[in-house]
Amino acid sequence: MAVPDRVVLVTGAAGGLGAAVARRLAEPGTALVLCDLSGPGLAAVAQSLDVPVLTRVVDVGDAAQVDAAVAAAVEKFGGLHVMVNNAGVIAPNARIHNLTAADWDLQLRVNLMGVVHGMTAAIRVMRKAGGGSIINTASVAGLTAWAHAAPYCATKAAVVHLTKVAAVEYAKERIRVNCVCPGAFTSGMSEKIPREAMAALEAKHPLGFGTPDDLAGAFAYLAGEESRWTTGAAIVVDGGYAAP
C-alpha cells in the first residue's frame, strides 16, 4: 500500500458527528483510523468510505487503549497528521443536587480525560514528526450555561481551555490545537435529551437544529492547510445559538 499523504484519527467515529467528519475528510490520499466503543458502528461507517481505513474499538477514557490506537495508526499508515478527539457523552438531564458521583465520573472520564489522552498520544507522535493538527469537539455548552447539564458544561468548558493551553505550549513545534463548539444538532446524543428539553433548546437556535454535515466543514478547515495560521481557536458552529 502506498504511504498516504495524510493520516487522520477520529474518536467517536461511529456516532453522528464522528461519522460525518470521517466522510468529509475521506479525500484521496487520506487514510483514516476510526475509533469508538461500538465495533459494529465503526464497521458500518468504514464500509461507506472509499479510502484506506483502520477501525479500532477504543475506550477513550483508557489512556493505554488510546496510545495503542495511535501506535497502530503509525504502524499501519506511517504517521499521524490530524487527531480528532470527538467522543463524548451526556448524562441525565438533572440539576446539580440530583447528580451522582457516577454521573460526574463518566463525563469527566470521556469528555475531558478522553481528550487529554488523545491529545497526549498525538502530541508525542506529532512532536517527533515536526507538527500536526489536533481538533477537539467541545460544545457551545462549554461557552454558555445549560441548566440541567452541569457535568457536560463543565467538561466542555475544560476542553475549550485545555485546547488554548495546548495551542500555546506546542505552537513552536508546529502542532496546531483547535476546538469546534457545535450548537445542538441531530445525532445519537440529542436523542438522549428529553423531548420537552429539545423543543426548548431548538427555540434557542435561530437557524434551528443542525445536522452533523453542517459541522463537518469546520473540521475540514482545521484539518487542512487553509487553517495554517489558526491555533487556540474555539470555532462556534451553532445556528446562531450563542449570538444573543
Ligand SMILES: NC(=O)c1ccc[n+]([C@@H]2O[C@H](COP(=O)([O-])OP(=O)(O)OC[C@H]3O[C@@H](n4cnc5c(N)ncnc54)[C@H](O)[C@@H]3O)[C@@H](O)[C@H]2O)c1
Ligand atoms: N449532538 C449535539 O447536539 C452536540 C452538541 C455539541 C457538541 N456535541 C459533541 O459532539 C461529539 C459527538 O457527539 P454526537 O452528537 O455525534 O453523539 P453520538 O452519541 O452520535 O456519538 C458519540 C460517539 O462517541 C462514542 N463514545 C462514547 N463514549 C466513548 C468512549 N468512552 N470511548 C470511545 N467512544 C465513545 C459513542 O459510542 C458514539 O458513537 C461529542 O463530543 C458531543 O459532546 C454534540
